[in-house]
Amino acid sequence: MTTPVLAIEHLHVELPVRAEMRTVLHDVSLTIGPSEALGLVGESGSGKSMTARSIMRLLSPGASTTGTILFEGVDVLTMHHDALLAFRRKGVAMIYQDPRAHINPVRTIGDFLTEGILLDGSVSTAEAQAKVISLLDEVGIPDAKRRLRQYPHQLSGGLLQRVMIAAALSEEPRLLLADEPTTALDVTTQEEVMAILDQLRVERSLAMLFITHDLDLAAAVSDRVAAMYAGVIIEVGDAASLHTDSLHPYTVGLLDSRPEFGARVRARPIPGRPILASEAPPGCVFAERCPYVTERCRSERPILREVDGRLVACHRAEELRGTISFAGAQEPR
Amino acid sequence: MSVVEELVLEPPTFVQRARRGEPLVYVLSGILVLIVLCALFAPLLAPFPPNHGNILAANLGPSGAHWLGTDQLGRDILSRLLYGARLSLLGPTMIIVFATTFAVALAISSVWIGGWFDQAVARLLDTLFAFPGLLLAILAVAMIGPGLLAPVIALTLAYTPYIARVVRTVALRERHLAYVESCQVVGLSGWQICFRHLIPNVSPIVLAQATIAFGSALVDLAAISYLGLGVQPPQAEWGLMVSDGQSALLNGSPWESLSACVMIIVVVLSVNILGERIALRNERAA
Numbered sequence: 001m002t003t004p005v006l007a008i009e010h011l012h013v014e015l016p017v018r019a020e021m022r023t024v025l026h027d028v029s030l031t032i033g034p035s036e037a038l039g040l041v042g043e044s045g046s047g048k049s050m051t052a053r054s055i056m057r058l059l060s061p062g063a064s065t066t067g068t069i070l071f072e073g074v075d076v077l078t079m080h081h082d083a084l085l086a087f088r089r090k091g092v093a094m095i096y097q098d099p100r101a102h103i104n105p106v107r108t109i110g111d112f113l114t115e116g117i118l119l120d121g122s123v124s125t126a127e128a129q130a131k132v133i134s135l136l137d138e139v140g141i142p143d144a145k146r147r148l149r150q151y152p153h154q155l156s157g158g159l160l161q162r163v164m165i166a167a168a169l170s171e172e173p174r175l176l177l178a179d180e181p182t183t184a185l186d187v188t189t190q191e192e193v194m195a196i197l198d199q200l201r202v203e204r205s206l207a208m209l210f211i212t213h214d215l216d217l218a219a220a221v222s223d224r225v226a227a228m229y230a231g232v233i234i235e236v237g238d239a240a241s242l243h244t245d246s247l248h249p250y251t252v253g254l255l256d257s258r259p260e261f262g263a264r265v266r267a268r269p270i271p272g273r274p275i276l277a278s279e280a281p282p283g284c285v286f287a288e289r290c291p292y293v294t295e296r297c298r299s300e301r302p303i304l305r306e307v308d309g310r311l312v313a314c315h316r317a318e319e320l321r322g323t324i325s326f327a328g329a330q331e332p333r
Numbered sequence: 334m335s336v337v338e339e340l341v342l343e344p345p346t347f348v349q350r351a352r353r354g355e356p357l358v359y360v361l362s363g364i365l366v367l368i369v370l371c372a373l374f375a376p377l378l379a380p381f382p383p384n385h386g387n388i389l390a391a392n393l394g395p396s397g398a399h400w401l402g403t404d405q406l407g408r409d410i411l412s413r414l415l416y417g418a419r420l421s422l423l424g425p426t427m428i429i430v431f432a433t434t435f436a437v438a439l440a441i442s443s444v445w446i447g448g449w450f451d452q453a454v455a456r457l458l459d460t461l462f463a464f465p466g467l468l469l470a471i472l473a474v475a476m477i478g479p480g481l482l483a484p485v486i487a488l489t490l491a492y493t494p495y496i497a498r499v500v501r502t503v504a505l506r507e508r509h510l511a512y513v514e515s516c517q518v519v520g521l522s523g524w525q526i527c528f529r530h531l532i533p534n535v536s537p538i539v540l541a542q543a544t545i546a547f548g549s550a551l552v553d554l555a556a557i558s559y560l561g562l563g564v565q566p567p568q569a570e571w572g573l574m575v576s577d578g579q580s581a582l583l584n585g586s587p588w589e590s591l592s593a594c595v596m597i598i599v600v601v602l603s604v605n606i607l608g609e610r611i612a613l614r615n616e617r618a619a
Contacts, residue, residue, distance in 0.1 A: 089520030
């Protein structure tokens with residue numbers, strides 16, 4: 001077996017909130033193999049972005065982390081300064097939800113794109129420019145030369161996100177972290193940008209962690225999908241069988257709560273509200289909202305275990321398989 | 334189908350920006366440039382050597398030979414005014430350059446490092462803020478001796494917190510914007526982010542603060558000279574000329590004090606209005 005590009009093992013993160021440590025991630029374990037795309041889905045606040053930030057070591061000072069994040073076998077969490085810079089420069093690139101906020105507004109697009117390439121000083125400005133222009137061509141931005149002289153406010157959101165993608169690919173990273181890259185775009189642009197991202201990723205056989213709350217999108221662009229709830233990974237499985245064979249009640253609930261076009265069935269939301277990672281009970285994090293909850297669920301947190309080629313954190317996975325439904329579920333009092 | 338010409342937005346050129354600007358800004362900048370040129374070329378422009386006096390021609394009013402008259406030692410006031418511009422402008426320039434450098438270094442490093450260091454710097458600035466500049470200057474003169482050096486050191490110390498506090502506030506906001514984080518993700522080191530992104534992005538505020546502080550520094554320095562703690566006679570300096578001309582003023586020849594006062598007022602007023610315009614433009618842009 002080849003070493004995975006990214007292997008997160010038992011990552012536990014606490015952040016200081018008003019002099020008190022709050023847990024945001026409980027025991028997260030994930031692996032991404034070479035040129036594999038892993039979708040990470042979950043509701044807002046479930047810890048998706050926190051996972052990405054932990055990988056980049058961008059947590060605010062005072063955060064406490066345990067566990068390991070292995071990037072090509074090296075632990076990111078214990079990297080010293082130079083190794084961390086090299087890891088950020090060459091190893092991994094990130095695409096954000098809001099490109100406008102993530103590009104210095106007073107520098108030109110050209111400055112933004114070439115800055116990373118020029119960092120190690122081995123490339124001349126002209127070479128960097130040429131490289132950037134060909135990248136912009138690849139992400140479908142015509143007239144790249146002129147774009148380089150423009151400022152971020154002169155470009156539309158879709159164009160800026162393409163610039164972001166070009167910037168992410170410019171250093172030929174081995175891992176791409178895409179944190180809801182299309183959420184801020186309108187639907188038609190979303191599709192174009194996603195298609196470009198997917199195509200370029202496959203061409204370069206990059207590994208990717210694709211964070212989204214859109215289950216269908218995750219299934220479409222990823223090889224495997226992991227679902228998160230309250231800072232816990234509750235299910236991991238191949239993308240193809242996500243819709244047909246989800247094992248965890250929460251994943252089923254998520255799928256059920258999508259509105260469907262044409263269908264005369266109403267979307268069924270999961271009753272209750274999503275809890276924060278810091279509010280997680282000692283037992284299963286989903287116990288409060290699960291219609292199939294038992295005494296064991298409340299007292300013992302299920303660990304992620306293999307069931308028929310998929311990973312699931314549910315005590316009753318085998319027993320409930322294929323029968324889970326939220327149709328009769330009541331709002332908890 | 335018609336081809337729609339795409340609107341090409343290019344940054345305005347210098348000339349375009351100049352045309353859009355207000356005339357007042359250009360008049361004031363012109364005045365300041367003129368005064369700086371006078372200071373630089375004083376030896377060529379001055380009709381007399383600044384320290385050459387003719388006691389028999391003391392306290393004269395304006396005439397063809399002495400356009401602004403002579404002082405109590407018979408020295409040409411215009412020549413002294415021109416030479417005086419050198420020290421009078423050099424002092425505040427040094428103060429502002431040093432104070433701005435220290436202020437930006439302190440503010441940016443405290444914002445970047447954060448935590449206890451930031452708190453320590455903030456308290457240090459508050460403490461320095463509590464000292465009146467003039468008091469510090471008198472202290473410095475007592476320690477170092479009169480001249481230009483002591484007041485410059487003291488006022489640099491006094492003006493650093495004045496600029497640093499504003500820069501710190503703006504840099505703090507800027508530091509937590511998402512683009513700084515994306516610079517980190519690209520793998521820029523702290524130094525690179527500070528120098529290439531943070532400092533350029535706070536520079537308009539720095540410029541506005543420095544400009545306004547320049548005016549106050551000039552007045553403070555003139556006041557110190559007036560008290561006899563700064564530049565010593567017979568050197569020409571505007572603050573000194575105001576105090577030198579006092580006795581002549583009582584004897585009915587106000588020209589020395591008056592002309593030096595007018596110069597101070599013109600420079601301070603121009604600089605302050607310019608500073609305010611820069612600050613205003615920043616506000617509009619923000």
